Amino acid sequence: MAVYTDVSPAELEAFLAGYDMGTLTSFHGIAEGVENSNFLVQTTTGSYILTLYEKRVRREDLPFFIGLMRHLAGRGLSCPEPVARRSGEVLAELAGRPAAMVTFLPGVSVRRPTAEHCAELGRGLAQLHLAGADFAMRRTNNLSVSGWRPLFNAADGQADTVAPGLGETIATELAALEQSWPKGLPEGVIHADLFPDNAFFLDDKLSGIIDFYFACTDYLAYDVAVCLNAWCFEPDGAYNITKGRALLAGYEAVRALSDAEKAALPRLARGAALRFLLTRLVDWLNVPEGALVKPKDPLEYLKKLRFHRAVDNAQDYGLAA
Numbered sequence: 001m002a003v004y005t006d007v008s009p010a011e012l013e014a015f016l017a018g019y020d021m022g023t024l025t026s027f028h029g030i031a032e033g034v035e036n037s038n039f040l041v042q043t044t045t046g047s048y049i050l051t052l053y054e055k056r057v058r059r060e061d062l063p064f065f066i067g068l069m070r071h072l073a074g075r076g077l078s079c080p081e082p083v084a085r086r087s088g089e090v091l092a093e094l095a096g097r098p099a100a101m102v103t104f105l106p107g108v109s110v111r112r113p114t115a116e117h118c119a120e121l122g123r124g125l126a127q128l129h130l131a132g133a134d135f136a137m138r139r140t141n142n143l144s145v146s147g148w149r150p151l152f153n154a155a156d157g158q159a160d161t162v163a164p165g166l167g168e169t170i171a172t173e174l175a176a177l178e179q180s181w182p183k184g185l186p187e188g189v190i191h192a193d194l195f196p197d198n199a200f201f202l203d204d205k206l207s208g209i210i211d212f213y214f215a216c217t218d219y220l221a222y223d224v225a226v227c228l229n230a231w232c233f234e235p236d237g238a239y240n241i242t243k244g245r246a247l248l249a250g251y252e253a254v255r256a257l258s259d260a261e262k263a264a265l266p267r268l269a270r271g272a273a274l275r276f277l278l279t280r281l282v283d284w285l286n287v288p289e290g291a292l293v294k295p296k297d298p299l300e301y302l303k304k305l306r307f308h309r310a311v312d313n314a315q316d317y318g319l320a321a
């Protein structure tokens, strides 16, 4: 579910009066997503997405997210473009929440990506990295290696209730990655959550990238590692090297990985798997009572983590030698 805050038609009409976007014809809440409340808003000038930022999004990060979408759209990347109010402001308040309107992107997300989708995604990710290269703002990735121990502590010794031995596995992995996390790799703007539900396709071509609310400044190759995890494993937990090869070749067709990035890929992939294992574990253990949220399975990422621990060479992911 992704409507935590309700908006009445009268509230929305009053809100829209601050924009040059015609008059309201219809709107409804969007079921997908987990972080914020999203509405599809139709007016006499077209379709838009209204987002009400809920409590997990820090207010001080909103200018980064809004500025980034505007920057990337200005560089030709197909992503939501914030719509300014008549006052020139993008952020406003609605129903007691910070709120913004962005452009609607056509396309659908794919549930079972093919190698062709992975190639498209790899190209799109590299284009995002190049388009973000001259974005002036920075945002620290609070879900990188220094953020993982606090997440583990937040699981408060309950990991073994999810799977026997899980706490020990995470503790060992966390200590290993804290000791050996790569240093000095090329960094820039990363999406950091470019899962299949955040990429749209039209006729099997990538038509848009959404949900920039984990975007931050970090290693570009870490973003590649997040995508290998999210796009290239099968539902049975097996790594699909054909998809990995397609994603990496697509990426490298636009931005070549350096030797240092290639060498670091297995370690970055382990870190990315641990990051989603930990956030999913914390969410799994803390489902708010009565919430219509289906938490995502942390153990999917335990399997991925185990796979990466056995990899010591980026060629095992399908990277061209």
Ligand SMILES: Nc1ncnc2c1ncn2[C@@H]1O[C@H](COP(=O)(O)OP(=O)(O)O)[C@@H](O)[C@H]1O
Pocket (backbone or CB within 6 Å): 002, 030, 032, 033, 034, 035, 036, 037, 038, 049, 079, 080, 102, 103, 104, 105, 106, 197, 198, 210, 211, 212, 213
């Ligand atoms: N710009 C957009 N164009 C079209 N649909 C969008 C757009 N932004 C969001 N959506 C729809 O809203 C859903 C939730 O958006 P998302 O940003 O992933 O929410 P959350 O941040 O809560 O996870 C998406 O799955 C998509 O269906």
Ligand SMILES: N[C@@H](CCOP(=O)(O)O)C(=O)O
Pocket (backbone or CB within 6 Å): 033, 034, 035, 193, 195, 197, 198, 211, 276, 279, 280, 296
């Ligand atoms: N992609 C994350 C969860 C974040 O959800 P989103 O709807 O904001 O993309 C995961 O799979 O754990």
